[in-house]
Amino acid sequence: MxxxxxxxxxxxxxxxxxxxxxxxxxxxxxxxxxxxxxxxxxxxxxxxxxxxxxxxxxxxxxxxxxxxxxxxxxxxxxxxxxxxxxxxxxxxxxxxxxxxxxxxxxxxxxxxxxxxxxxxxxxxxxxxxxxxxxxxxxxxxxxxVTRRKHTDELMERSRDAAKRLAQARGILSEVGRMIHSTFNLEEVYDRIAEEVRSLLPFDRMSIDLVDEEGGRVIVRYAAGIFVPGHQPGDVFSLAGSATEVVTQTRSGLMIQTEDREELASLFTALVPAFEAGIRSMVMIPLLSKEKVIGVLLFQSTQPRAYSDQEMKLAESVGSLFEGAIAKIQLFTERVRAEEELREFEARYKALFDRTLYCIYIHDLEGRFLDANEGTLNLLEYSREEILSLQLSSIIGEEQWSSVQKTLEEIQENGSQKNPAEFKFRKKTGGEVWVEVEASVLYREGRPYAIQGIARDITARKKGEEELRALSLVDELTHLYNRRGFFTLGEQQLRVAHRMKKEMLLLFADVDNLKWINDNLGHPEGDQALIDTANILKETFRDSDVIARFGGDEFVVLGIETPEGSHEILTNRLQENLRAHNTVRNSLYTLSLSIGVARYTPENSMTLQELLVRADASMYAHKGNRHNAHSNGRTES
Structure with missing residues (x-):
């Protein structure tokens, strides 16, 4: 009515x-x-x-x-x-x-x-x-409608918070990439500071290194307002400083005052910063092996510029610098140690047979004239056997041309400029990596032989290979990680463009992973990710680039995939998922939301543009499945 x-x-x-x-x-x-x-x-x-x-x-x-x-x-x-x-x-x-x-x-x-x-x-x-x-x-x-309005406002604030969090994660990711891309932070420090400024307001950002044994603080990096006595290379006493408090407590410190006398009574070393206009600062300890190796400072001319939220963001930035500073210090110490070692070797060459290094002598034609016990033990030859060989006998054919160039440089200059790395072949057929330094030996003012000092770096090379693999491979699933995907994907894209080949990019999202983690535990969530990785490897070719893109997202890049093949591949993927769910007795059904984007030589898209299209396609697929479920239908 x-x-x-x-x-x-x-x-x-x-x-x-x-x-x-x-x-x-x-x-x-x-x-x-x-x-x-x-x-x-x-x-x-x-x-x-x-x-x-x-x-x-x-x-x-x-x-x-x-x-x-x-x-x-x-x-x-x-x-x-x-x-x-x-x-x-x-x-x-x-x-x-x-x-x-x-x-x-x-x-x-x-x-x-x-x-x-x-x-x-x-x-x-x-x-x-x-x-x-x-x-x-x-x-x-x-x-x-008071309650409804309140709910709407809460939802809006939640959306804003999620947006800010995503933006912060993106900035931190880019900062981390820049920090870990070099051993020389000076090269990228200003760029890092600009990125961080979009996340955290400051007028000066600096890193001080802590020398506890020497009781001093060394200003290492600085960007922003000039503060006398606190520029890169400057040193001040650790005792009585705010840095000492941070070092002792191993926790962050926030100082915000407009009273010069109050600041001077607490930390005299900060007075120059106050006189330069600084009114607020946050100090974050940089830790390595439970020891404070430095302090990251954000300083602002605005009174009370920082809150607990900024402190947490500063700690996130600090965690990125911790590993880089420790790595640089370790690298510097290693370089210094190697330089000292080379000096030691040059000083005590007379101790020919008493060193563990490989020391050998061959004539200008490459015939061995002598070799110490270190060489014999490494290559598993007797002295008589080694003296019957030439240098080319223990060098692989693929490296011989490089060795010949090095020998020519040595004969021309008397020594080589930098150590060279080669593979030596053992008597038993195995190979070892060595770092070689060689110089010319003279007799009556004329060169007659070359002396080489080699050290076994096989373990180091293996470690470097493992580190390279780790930097490109996801630890949990053993697929490529985000960095590995972009590294190989860009190469594949260039090849496809040059060869005029088509490519297919598939973007997949594991459904309900948060529910699995929250209700069944993170080990079960990890297993869901591992199972997904195995199903993707089973579905796609070895030549395709398969990666865990982050969190619950996976991506596959395939070359030479003709138009329409994506339907075959996605159907095969769904069949493999169904087979997995049938065999595995689980409290949940493993499923994926899938998006696809195609690359052709004519459309000339970048890898990032392909990802955006595939991501949009995936969310559309997820939305269709949700609508289908709401209407009482099922959709794969």
Whole structure:
């Protein structure tokens, strides 16, 4: 039954005037009668009100008291504007003027106050109240939407927080990439500072190295405001400094003051920064093996510029620098140790047979003239056997041309500029990596032989290979990681473009991984990722680049995939998933949301553009599956 309010029957506190109905029926119904209207008005949860032309409230139903805490008698006879939030009065008055003109404005939301002072939000509707053909006021409904508005605001804040988190992760990822791309941070420090500035406000960012044994602090890197005595290369005492506090507590320190004397009484070493305009700072310890090796400082000229949130972001940035600083120190120490070792070798060459290094001598044609015990043990030859050989006998054919160039350089210059790395072949057929330094031996002022000093670096080379593999391979699934995918994917893209080949990029997302982790535990979540990796390897070719892109995302890049083959591949992938779920007795069904993008030589897309298209396709697939599930259908 459709009804319309046309004329007020409410006069006060629920009393009804008998002339004229409150509702105008569009059709006859057995529910006519004053009792029906009274019950509706008395029991409805929305507030029903009536107003005169000047906005005076003439009637309110009981829902008003439940919603606002006011009694109806406190407001009947008063202007309704008194309970409207001051900022919303212009909007409300504009709507009421439309009503007085005989118009019915659309519902609008306005704020009003309860008796307790709590702010409420109502959805107001108002229609003209007509008598004798003239508008004499308004009749309307107020629906409480306070809780809905609060929920909407919470959701909006959650979306904003998620967006900020994603942005922070992207910046931190880029900063980490730059930090770990070099052994010389000076080359990229200014670029790193600019990236970090978009995440964390500062006017100066610096890194101080801590020498606890020497009781000193060395300023290593700095970007931003100039602070005397605190520029790269400057040194100050550790004792009594804020850096000492950070070193002892191994935790971050936040200092925000506008009182120079207060700062001077605490940390004298920070006074030059204060005089340079610094008013706020955050200090983050850089740890290596549970020891503070340095401090990362963010400083701002703004008072109270930092909060706990900025402190956490600073700690995230600091964690990226920790490994890099430790790596650089280790690298520097290793270089220094190797230089000292080479000096030692040059000083004690006379101890020919007493060293563990391989020392050998061959003539200018490459015939061995002598070799120490280290050489014999490494290559597993006897002295007689080695003296019957030439250098080319223990060097692989693929390296011989490089060795010949090195020998020519040595004969021309008397020694080689830098150590060379070669593979020596053992008597038993195995190979060892060696680092060789060689120099010319003279007799009566004329070169007659070349002396080589080689050290076994097989273990180091193996470690380097493992490190290279680790940097490109995901530890959990043993697929390529994000870096490995981009490294190989860019190569494949260039090949495909040059050879005019088509490529297919598949983007897959493991469904419900968070549910698995939360309800079954992270070991089960890890197993889901491992199972997904195995299914992808089973589905695609060895020549395809398969990678765990991060979290629950996987990506596959295949070359020479003709148009339409993606349907075959995705069907095969779904079949393998179904087979896996059939065999594995699990508390969940492993499933993937899949997106596909195609590369052809004509469209000339970048790898990043392919990823964006495949990602969009994947989310569309996920949405279709969700809609299908909501409609009671299933879709693979």
């Amino acid at each position: 459709t009804t319309m309010m046309s004329e007020s029957k409410i006069s006060s506190m629920g009393e009804f005037e008998k002339p004229g109905p409150v509702f105008e029926e569009k059709e006859t119904t057995p529910w006519d009668g004053e009792e029906l209207y009274r019950n509706l008005v008395e029991n409805v949860t929305d507030v029903i009100y009536s107003l005169t032309e000047d906005g005076t409230i003439t009637s309110l139903n009981p829902a008003f008291e439940k919603l606002t805490g006011w009694s109806r008698s406190e407001w009947i006879g008063r202007s309704f504007i008194g309970m409207v939030h001051p900022e919303d009065i212009p909007q409300v008055m504009e709507r009421f003027q439309e009503v007085l003109k005989g118009e019915v404005p659309p519902p609008s939301e306005s704020r009003f106050l309860s008796k307790s002072g709590e702010g409420l939000v109502g959805e107001f509707t108002c229609t003209p109240k007509v008598k004798d053909g003239r508008v004499v006021g308004g009749l309307g409904i107020i629906r409480d």
